[in-house]
Amino acid sequence: MGELNLRDFMEIDLFYLGIVILILNEGFVMLRHYSSSVSVLLKQIKEKFGWKWLLLHSALDILWICLLIAGYEKDQYHEVILGVVFGAMIIFYIPVMIREHKKL
Numbered sequence: 001m002g003e004l005n006l007r008d009f010m011e012i013d014l015f016y017l018g019i020v021i022l023i024l025n026e027g028f029v030m031l032r033h034y035s036s037s038v039s040v041l042l043k044q045i046k047e048k049f050g051w052k053w054l055l056l057h058s059a060l061d062i063l064w065i066c067l068l069i070a071g072y073e074k075d076q077y078h079e080v081i082l083g084v085v086f087g088a089m090i091i092f093y094i095p096v097m098i099r100e101h102k103k104l
Helices: 006-010 014-033 036-049 051-071 078-103
Strands: none
Touching: 014 036, 014 051, 014 078, 036 051
């Protein structure tokens, strides 16, 4: 057993960090379609912070996209992980689109 140092704990895979930020950032916004309490909370946040909320959300979008690009490695099954995440987002939004279409 070797000596442990801070560097052993600081190694972060940028791709997976980007996935975590993507899920937290977009997941919160997506939940408003299914949870009235999250919808009210998001509305309160937008009213309180206005453009600052939009700036933060947009900056996090840019951050996760950059992290996914910087950490992408072709032989690490990253395509599969991206497919699962974005596939889940599409499946999540299908009922929302159907509900909105029925309102028309």
